[in-house]
Amino acid sequence: MLKLIPLGGLGEIGLNMMVVEYDNVIFIIDAGIMFPEDHMLGVDIVIPAMDYLRENVDKIQAIILTHAHEDHIGALPYLLREIRLPVYGTAFTLEIVRNKLIEFDLNTHVDLNLVNPGEVLTIEPFDIEFIRVSHSTIDGVGMAITTPEGVVVHTGDFRISHSADIMKNTDISSFARFGEKGVMALLSDSTNVEVEGYAMSEQEVAKNLGELVEASPGRVIVALFASNVFRIQQIIDIARHNNRRVIFNGRSMEQITDVAMRLGYLECPTGLVVDIKQIHKFEDHEVVIITTGSQGEPMSALTRMASGVHKHINVRKGDTVLLSSKHIPGNEKAIASIINKLYRRGAEVVYSKIARIHASGHAHQEELKMMINLTKPEYFIPIHGEYRHLVVHARLAEKLGMPRSNVIVAENGQVIAFDGENGGRIEERVQTGRILVDGKGIGDVGRSVLKERRELSEGGLVVVTMIIDEETGVVLYGPELISKGFVFDSATGYLVDDAQCVILEIVEEIEAGIDSRVELIRKKLQRALKQYFAFAINRRPLIVPIIIEV
Amino acid sequence: MLKLIPLGGLGEIGLNMMVVEYDNVIFIIDAGIMFPEDHMLGVDIVIPAMDYLRENVDKIQAIILTHAHEDHIGALPYLLREIRLPVYGTAFTLEIVRNKLIEFDLNTHVDLNLVNPGEVLTIEPFDIEFIRVSHSTIDGVGMAITTPEGVVVHTGDFRISHSADIMKNTDISSFARFGEKGVMALLSDSTNVEVEGYAMSEQEVAKNLGELVEASPGRVIVALFASNVFRIQQIIDIARHNNRRVIFNGRSMEQITDVAMRLGYLECPTGLVVDIKQIHKFEDHEVVIITTGSQGEPMSALTRMASGVHKHINVRKGDTVLLSSKHIPGNEKAIASIINKLYRRGAEVVYSKIARIHASGHAHQEELKMMINLTKPEYFIPIHGEYRHLVVHARLAEKLGMPRSNVIVAENGQVIAFDGENGGRIEERVQTGRILVDGKGIGDVGRSVLKERRELSEGGLVVVTMIIDEETGVVLYGPELISKGFVFDSATGYLVDDAQCVILEIVEEIEAGIDSRVELIRKKLQRALKQYFAFAINRRPLIVPIIIEV
Missing domain, CATH: 3.60.15.10 (Ribonuclease Z/Hydroxyacylglutathione hydrolase-like)
Structure with missing residues (x-):
């Protein structure tokens, strides 16, 4: 079978x-x-x-x-x-x-x-x-x-x-x-x-990219997936026809084009590809930069160019940026943000939503x-x-x-x-x-850890520290409140005061000496603080009570 | 001017x-x-x-x-x-x-x-x-x-x-x-x-919705924005032509259609609209349910129907669900997930990616x-x-x-x-x-709070509690580690042991009695634990040190 x-x-x-x-x-x-x-x-x-x-x-x-x-x-x-x-x-x-x-x-x-x-x-x-x-x-x-x-x-x-x-x-x-x-x-x-x-043909993509490169007065920066070697070949050909040199940028782009050239999948006349460090030797209309970052990835070459923190290339007026890639669901906002940044820097930006440059x-x-x-x-x-x-x-x-x-x-x-x-x-x-x-x-991050991360991401957390005398039940230290991701420290004044009152009331309620008193305080405190913050400010921070009996 | x-x-x-x-x-x-x-x-x-x-x-x-x-x-x-x-x-x-x-x-x-x-x-x-x-x-x-x-x-x-x-x-x-x-x-x-x-016309949307309703053997559930009153009118008309009653479901759908009817923007013959509680009185082919939830909102009526937790309607084989809405960027994954759920329950699902039912x-x-x-x-x-x-x-x-x-x-x-x-x-x-x-x-959530929430969401946090004797510098309690959103509790065994060693080394290093010793320990401890967790498990939890001198 x-x-x-x-x-x-x-x-x-x-x-x-x-x-x-x-x-x-x-x-x-x-x-x-x-x-x-x-x-x-x-x-x-x-x-x-x-x-x-x-x-x-x-x-x-x-x-x-x-x-x-x-x-x-x-x-x-x-x-x-x-x-x-x-x-x-x-x-x-x-x-x-x-x-x-x-x-x-x-x-x-x-x-x-x-x-x-x-x-x-x-x-x-x-x-x-x-x-x-x-x-x-x-x-x-x-x-x-x-x-x-x-x-x-x-x-x-x-x-x-x-x-x-x-x-x-x-x-x-x-x-x-x-x-x-x-x-x-x-x-x-x-x-x-x-x-x-039918999907658009790569020939049409190449034709459209070619027309855009031909019409560009300055530098052309094309962003696409490094693994899209056929299209990289087409961009190389377009660069050659337009008397432009090719510069590969971005770690995966450099790695993959290197492999593809060694195996003969990328054909490129000697001298056409130049190192990015040599870019100053050429006029703006003499280069095409082929780079990664078409999905707006935070650390990618294109993002760095758009944010003005790239070592060699900062996008500026006169540049044309072509995003020859799809908008992968989940990445739209990052892509939109990079397009906005590129426009703000004065570049012309062409992307697959407004031109047929991706198949x-x-x-x-x-x-x-x-x-x-x-x-x-x-x-x-x-x-x-x-x-x-x-x-x-x-x-x-x-x-x-x-x-x-x-x-x-x-x-x-x-x-x-x-x-x-x-x-x-x-x-x-x-x-x-x-x-x-x-x-x-x-596999060590599962449902419970993700749930905690979600709660933390939405409401932050409040750590409550308290030292209690085991015999007398008296509070020796605290309750001290520390918050992360909750509200501005400066805004917490009245919240902290009120929350401390809520906590002390609970401690008073539960008599000293009874079985698992600390455990009981911890549970009640968690519930009461959750309720108090929900009421006072309509937020649900994670409450971490640290109660030490000495 | x-x-x-x-x-x-x-x-x-x-x-x-x-x-x-x-x-x-x-x-x-x-x-x-x-x-x-x-x-x-x-x-x-x-x-x-x-x-x-x-x-x-x-x-x-x-x-x-x-x-x-x-x-x-x-x-x-x-x-x-x-x-x-x-x-x-x-x-x-x-x-x-x-x-x-x-x-x-x-x-x-x-x-x-x-x-x-x-x-x-x-x-x-x-x-x-x-x-x-x-x-x-x-x-x-x-x-x-x-x-x-x-x-x-x-x-x-x-x-x-x-x-x-x-x-x-x-x-x-x-x-x-x-x-x-x-x-x-x-x-x-x-x-x-x-x-x-040009945008597609609402008439074409209505024509396509009409054909789909006519071809549906069982219940029809149409999800769209409640504020889209023109289209709701068209669905009402389609229901009438097909001898189906209309049921409005979802809080905003009920509210807005109520307003629109009072103002005369929705025309609807008496008796056509029935309450959802009456749904059992009609055959499947006699109803159209107009509901919210077209964006896969977690608490919406459609999500509850798709998850089998709706009070009156659970989607099942024979149902046809029409999502007459756009996929708003950022919501694609939620919408995809609801479509998958509806298909899994055996319903026919039609959405704007595969049919022209939204303009x-x-x-x-x-x-x-x-x-x-x-x-x-x-x-x-x-x-x-x-x-x-x-x-x-x-x-x-x-x-x-x-x-x-x-x-x-x-x-x-x-x-x-x-x-x-x-x-x-x-x-x-x-x-x-x-x-x-x-x-x-x-306005009380700003850059710093968001930064903390982001860190918490990605790496969780580790709270370190320690009580130190102010005079001798001896650790009286702890270091105790509590983590949230970090790793499974069961997986933390060796991590906790090693982290405690890291902390105790720091405490030993810094002599008792020197100025702001606690502050110094706190800073060193934060840095050292971050480094240790990055090395040991390549994660960056927020470290919250609580050090109490008594």
Whole structure:
């Protein structure tokens, strides 16, 4: 019996991780992170819970990576720390992984194996053929997995593109070839299923960027994701046509373009790229700066340029800033804020809301339909999306004539089983979850800590210190009140006086010598102070009573 | 000399407040709130700083409200608490204001004055003609202010619409009439300036909603803003055509539809609206529930329905939920989460990303151009927007042929002055700002409190308690560590032990008896613990040392 077990990515954008299992053999597709949701205060990243992998460690033969984005490879170090596994991926993906493993001090222990689109990897009883897909980074692959139960096609993250360079296109012929032979199940990327039509082509993006660069009188600063190597190539070409030098700026931009050049994915005539330290040697109209920070990240190069604290470049009148990127939900306010800052500094600013200078790397509705029609699957399983994306994608497949019984909307942890007799269906559930990573702590921030952080963030806290004589019950010191994140110190005068009265009344109420007196005072005090502050100022600080008996 | 002084709304979405001043006469247009930005943790709302009004209290004659949205009337109670003023507005606006004033215990003191579109209000030396505008609530007005320097047109929030009922349309003829006579300055709504073309018409929204209701087999739940009375009327009409009863749900929905019916803005045959408690008397296909919660607000009716904790309606298979609203930036994640929940409960969910069931109340680019061409102003001043909206709107006006010198991009506090000799220009700056309201506290949450809340939200805190003998310097109690929002209690074992060692070392280092020993210990301890936790677990909790000498 074949089992497909999503451990992440079916119920959220990110966290992608899929187990493919037959009898005693497992391989894993991707190990992605997710960026924390709003309520996950202070959390750095989220990784999938890997209990199922721990329990089945003897079966696992390999992990295969579809492409180099964090939501597909970011959790790999956490997995490899626990379980040694051979890793398979394309050249660019492996290079990015290598850099990441160095950061985690893991690189010497890991068995990295290069695969190329068109090649077949055999992990008995599976034959896995890699199929090139176009996406917003390079060297992405989907795969057709021939299993004893039939062929499973996994698209990875993809869009359909028609570039002159076939190396940049999704290999629709290979998907069609499997479609002709017979595909049992298609697992397809749902990220953009809400968007009608076809995604804009990268050629149109390049054309529009080219016109903007041509019309710019001064320096041009283009911000985009460093992993979007195809588009970086197009900006390099545009710079060359306009007799401008290229300057890469931002740590990830420098790192990734370096890797891409070494592997031959970026072509750039000698001398075109200059170091940022040399920028003063050129006239304003002679440079294009390619930088990170398109999401308004607080420490990014573009944010520093916009705030006037960048070492080499401060944005000023005459500059043109092109934000060639999408507005990722959750980042809108940060992006808006950086655009406002850039305008205030007198720059021209062009962004994807007001000009067509960004195209998504994920297939829109018509492209998703095309994938279904190319592969003609018996079963359809939407992947990579929140629950609503999966449902909308399922409806799309049904509109193409697939019977609802063969469209499987599964969530993380649900085992999708296939065998000859019973066809495909959802079986039992395995343990899954989201593990929060905060600093070096993995999984030690949970519901109760987040709840406290939320309370602290909304109302701050008040610490009450008091020393009480154990025998007489007399207050020897305090009650002293210290507050953080509550109100201005200067405003607390009457609040402190009143709160002290409230506390002393409680202490008087509870006789000395009775059992667990301190515990009782602590509880009553917490409740009473909460009530008092709610009444007096309508706020709910966390109350931390420290009562010491001596 | 005429002065236009924006105290809010030129630099943000919301907070709208504009001073119009000539010699010793001032009137105010709108007094709006803004919802807190992400970094304003725990803050309920934001209001404009009113220093300039306090300083010129003797000049102020009136406040005029353009429409009943919170970003135009929400700060009114805070203003009226300090300064007694006659208030002018249309019927619906005044009714909503009246309810608001009751909440603030202010209603008996306030002088509310009804004005109607087409009427002229004279506040010497101003003649203010009210002009009907279409917006996402009813009874909105812009105004043409005849001043000794010339006519100033203020659009309020508007879009252009072409409904059969002229009461629902922007009165383009009146704007044109002033354009013919000569407009000195146009102040125009910039909210949607980034969006191309014309806004979709409400008729199309109604047509699409109608088709969806007709196709729904069971209950239909429509969520939208309660203030969107035109659309509520359309849903009522759709319900009637489909032989469905209407149920209003959610506090603001019930309040506002009640006002609108009393004023005759909502027409509804007797018996069509039924109380939610009667819902069990009807078949599923016989009801439409009109509710709040389209932004995923945590306590809203729709959220409760989706979470299964609503008193009367739990969403289930067979239900169709229509979210007829926009996704306001900052709310996307909450909206996505509610859509996921509704799908999980088996409902059909239709929202504006996947169907055309919402149209904006703010003019798109072509409508904004039309307003400029109707009024043919000598000066153009974009209002109601973040800085980027104002700049993009300014560029739009320039593209229509306005000279850049006559397009004035001003920010809050900048005085826009007009006199015969010098024309229009930006003069000195007056005091402005944003006042944070948290509970009953107005302005007592500032930078330092927000900084503490942010630190607490990201890293939690650790309270260290210690009692030291003043003479011998010996530690009599502690160091005891209590943490909140830091790590699980169970995980702190080794951290606590190590941290205690760090603290005791510091105490030993600093000799007893030296001046301000406690202060020194406190400082060193804070720094050392921060370093230790950063090293040990890479987190930065706030450290609160409580050191008592006895």
